[in-house]
Amino acid sequence: MKQPSASARRAVVFTVLGVGLAAALLAGVTVGAVRVPVVELLRMAARAFGVPGVPVPDAMHVTIITALRLPRVLAAALVGCSLAVAGVAMQGLFRNPMASPEILGISAGGSLGAVAAITTGLASASVLVLPAATAAGALLAAALIYGIASVRSGTSLLFIVIAGMAVSSLFNGLVSGMLLFSKQYEVNAYLFWTMGDFEGRSWQHLALAAPVLLPGVAALGLFSRELNLFTLGEEGARSLGMNVETVKRLLLALSAIVTGAAISVSGPVGFVGLLVPHLLRLLVGPDHRVLVPASALGGAAFLLCCDLVGRTVAPPFQIRVGIITAVLGSPYLLWLVVRSQRRGRA
Amino acid sequence: MPARLLEAAGLAYDAGGHRILDGVCLTADRGDLVGVIGPNGAGKTTLLRLVCGLIPPAEGSIAIGGRPLAAMRPAERARRIAFMSQDTGQAFAFSVTEVLLMARYPWLARFEGETDADRERTRRALAYVGLAGFEDRSFTDLSGGERQLVMFARMLVQDTEVIALDEPSSSLDIRHQDRVFSMARELARERRAVVASVHDLDAASRWCSHLVLLDRGRVAAAGSPEEVLRSANLDPVYGVRTLVSANAAAGGLSVAVMPERLPDRGLRVHLVGGAGSAVNLTRELLRLGCEVTGGIAHEHDSDEKLWRSLGVEHCAVGAFSRIGEEDIDRAAPLVEAADLTVLCPFPVGMGNLGNLRLAARARRLVVLKPGPGDMPRGFFAEEGRRVFAEATAGADAFGYEQLIEELKRSGKPPQPR
Numbered sequence: 090m091k092q093p094s095a096s097a098r099r100a101v102v103f104t105v106l107g108v109g110l111a112a113a114l115l116a117g118v119t120v121g122a123v124r125v126p127v128v129e130l131l132r133m134a135a136r137a138f139g140v141p142g143v144p145v146p147d148a149m150h151v152t153i154i155t156a157l158r159l160p161r162v163l164a165a166a167l168v169g170c171s172l173a174v175a176g177v178a179m180q181g182l183f184r185n186p187m188a189s190p191e192i193l194g195i196s197a198g199g200s201l202g203a204v205a206a207i208t209t210g211l212a213s214a215s216v217l218v219l220p221a222a223t224a225a226g227a228l229l230a231a232a233l234i235y236g237i238a239s240v241r242s243g244t245s246l247l248f249i250v251i252a253g254m255a256v257s258s259l260f261n262g263l264v265s266g267m268l269l270f271s272k273q274y275e276v277n278a279y280l281f282w283t284m285g286d287f288e289g290r291s292w293q294h295l296a297l298a299a300p301v302l303l304p305g306v307a308a309l310g311l312f313s314r315e316l317n318l319f320t321l322g323e324e325g326a327r328s329l330g331m332n333v334e335t336v337k338r339l340l341l342a343l344s345a346i347v348t349g350a351a352i353s354v355s356g357p358v359g360f361v362g363l364l365v366p367h368l369l370r371l372l373v374g375p376d377h378r379v380l381v382p383a384s385a386l387g388g389a390a391f392l393l394c395c396d397l398v399g400r401t402v403a404p405p406f407q408i409r410v411g412i413i414t415a416v417l418g419s420p421y422l423l424w425l426v427v428r429s430q431r432r433g434r435a
Numbered sequence: 436m437p438a439r440l441l442e443a444a445g446l447a448y449d450a451g452g453h454r455i456l457d458g459v460c461l462t463a464d465r466g467d468l469v470g471v472i473g474p475n476g477a478g479k480t481t482l483l484r485l486v487c488g489l490i491p492p493a494e495g496s497i498a499i500g501g502r503p504l505a506a507m508r509p510a511e512r513a514r515r516i517a518f519m520s521q522d523t524g525q526a527f528a529f530s531v532t533e534v535l536l537m538a539r540y541p542w543l544a545r546f547e548g549e550t551d552a553d554r555e556r557t558r559r560a561l562a563y564v565g566l567a568g569f570e571d572r573s574f575t576d577l578s579g580g581e582r583q584l585v586m587f588a589r590m591l592v593q594d595t596e597v598i599a600l601d602e603p604s605s606s607l608d609i610r611h612q613d614r615v616f617s618m619a620r621e622l623a624r625e626r627r628a629v630v631a632s633v634h635d636l637d638a639a640s641r642w643c644s645h646l647v648l649l650d651r652g653r654v655a656a657a658g659s660p661e662e663v664l665r666s667a668n669l670d671p672v673y674g675v676r677t678l679v680s681a682n683a684a685a686g687g688l689s690v691a692v693m694p695e696r697l698p699d700r701g702l703r704v705h706l707v708g709g710a711g712s713a714v715n716l717t718r719e720l721l722r723l724g725c726e727v728t729g730g731i732a733h734e735h736d737s738d739e740k741l742w743r744s745l746g747v748e749h750c751a752v753g754a755f756s757r758i759g760e761e762d763i764d765r766a767a768p769l770v771e772a773a774d775l776t777v778l779c780p781f782p783v784g785m786g787n788l789g790n791l792r793l794a795a796r797a798r799r800l801v802v803l804k805p806g807p808g809d810m811p812r813g814f815f816a817e818e819g820r821r822v823f824a825e826a827t828a829g830a831d832a833f834g835y836e837q838l839i840e841e842l843k844r845s846g847k848p849p850q851p852r
Contacts, residue, residue: 317529325522330509330511330512370527375529376533
């Protein structure tokens with residue numbers, strides 16, 4: 090693989106991702122129980138920009154687009170982008186293509202925060218409580234993983250998976266314990282949340298999450314070079330002059346906050362952080378300065394498509410997006426394990 | 436005295452409740468290639484990691500160019516000292532160029548990208564280590580030796596004045612091993628200070644300007660290779676009996692491990708040799724734990740050189756000179772003190788005729804038959820054939836293997852038949 094062809098390949102991948110994301114956004118707002126013609130969309134856009142002489146679009150269409158579909162697709166794109174970037178950061182940090190917020194138990198930590206907020210009734214006090222509690226739970230799990238990984242710096246695949254499983258089951262156990270002592274409607278609210286979906290996500294959800302997610306994702310992107318250095322091992326990174334402990338803590342905290350805030354919007358949607366970066370790494374190579382933006386685009390497009398599939402595959406039912414990603418992600422994860430076993434790198 | 440470029444004093448390090456390094460000093464100036472030697476677990480790698488600031492010392496100080504390492508920010512430290520680890524593991528399939536460009540990290544500002552000059556630097560470094568054309572290869576697809584060479588190139592790209600190499604040749608074949616050491620010395624000559632942990636003592640003697648011998652976390656000896664690589668220093672540290680000799684072929688010293696000397700094998704054997712006929716037997720007998728003496732040989736003869744380099748007590752005469760009666764008298768005490776004298780299969784001429792007369796004085800004489808690879812025992816003078824017959828009358832003739840077997844089996848001189 091020559092240098093020019095590598096950059097040409099990257100250009101192709103980015104073009105495909107960009108076009109794909111735009112197409113998914115467009116499809117996301119037009120397709121659904123009520124089909125909104127693209128012409129109507131163009132009319133709305135033209136009027137929004139004050140172009141004179143454009144016919145007035147149908148009022149119902151305007152409502153469907155602006156109040157229902159636009160916030161929904163933007164939420165899906167934002168969450169997909171955030172989870173994928175958090176996944177890239179985790180994989181780079183632990184030099185391990187299998188690390189991701191869900192495998193490391195950070196999502197489970199978020200769930201614990203969420204259930205705590207719901208069962209204590211605090212979640213209904215303010216819309217800020219659920220996202221904050223979710224992020225706090227994710228941070229707690231990240232701190233645990235940091236502690237475990239610091240005890241033994243060699244983070245083999247098996248070790249990370251087992252540590253993540255331990256953290257996950259600890260938090261899941263705590264969640265179950267909390268649910269045991271809560272009221273039926275709270276259990277329902279929690280279960281509803283855990284399935285992960287974008288139905289009924291409003292501008293308010295976006296307004297809460299975006300100010301955390303966008304800067305968080307951008308900040309993770311700024312550490313691309315450090316993520317590259319982590320693949321040399323912590324000692325290798327240190328010998329090249331990186332302040333390893335500080336960067337590690339910062340990246341873990343950022344990833345946890347981003348994951349927590351993202352799943353507070355959507356519920357714990359699995360596999361995005363694992364599947365998207367891994368797939369893109371095969372296409373654009375491991376350089377995080379390319380991989381992070383590619384994953385951001387890819388994660389957004391992927392989750393949008395999953396949401397779209399869930400909405401359209403079996404009308405009038407909507408299959409929740411978490412189910413779609415799990416159905417797509419589990420076989421991929423299995424394939425990944427089998428492949429790394431074959432290569433003897435597990 | 437001006438400060439050395441790298442100055443580490445009184446270093447101590449604790450791990451798992453044990454002091455694994457204590458009171459270690461290490462200095463290196465521009466132009467030095469300092470080798471750190473010692474057995475496994477002596478603390479070589481720990482010392483290098485301390486010097487590079489990868490782990491903090493429990494006690495002691497490290498300074499580069501007079502500036503304490505502890506006062507440097509990580510990036511400044513990485514601009515002054517580079518570390519080449521034994522571990523070249525890599526999780527993701529970065530290209531060789533990408534791996535090399537990572538070494539520019541300490542030189543780049545937060546939002547600064549690598550420049551064309553940086554890329555040019557990686558190309559030059561790759562060409563230097565002999566991997567031109569590997570730029571776009573995936574690092575994970577390289578062999579262990581190639582990875583190690585890339586790591587060496589990475590250090591060049593990092594461009595520091597002090598370089599620490601941890602077992603730089605551990606996974607390399609002999610050609611690349613030699614290449615890595617000669618590159619390390621070249622770097623030193625370019626006014627850098629190079630410190631390397633080395634297992635191969637022969638290579639250390641050949642390439643290093645100074646050696647530091649570590650023993651369980653302490654410095655057992657330090658100085659020039661000739662000063663450090665002595666059996667008196669090495670034996671207690673490595674816990675074996677070593678034999679240090681001049682390496683005639685490659686230069687430097689050669690360190691060989693001898694088996695434990697068994698008390699009942701302390702046989703004293705005198706080798707009457709010359710023309711290299713005693714070389715193999717000398718080595719083999721020393722390995723068996725025999726006490727070997729030699730002579731008479733001519734100076735600069737390969738037997739004489741070996742005996743000299745091994746410290747074997749022997750008797751020699753000037754090159755091309757004839758062995759006279761006084762020489763025989765000089766050598767006679769060695770022969771008479773020997774439990775066994777072996778007459779090696781050297782060609783007999785006028786110059787070494789005296790050796791046959793010397794052999795005749797042996798308490799117990801064995802004539803060594805020329806082996807399949809040896810030249811047949813020649814006689815350049817009729818007198819030689821006669822003297823040979825006289826001297827070896829009643830002596831047994833043994834093949835090389837036969838003699839060694841006999842000595843191994845009984846530990847005594849072969850009994851007369």
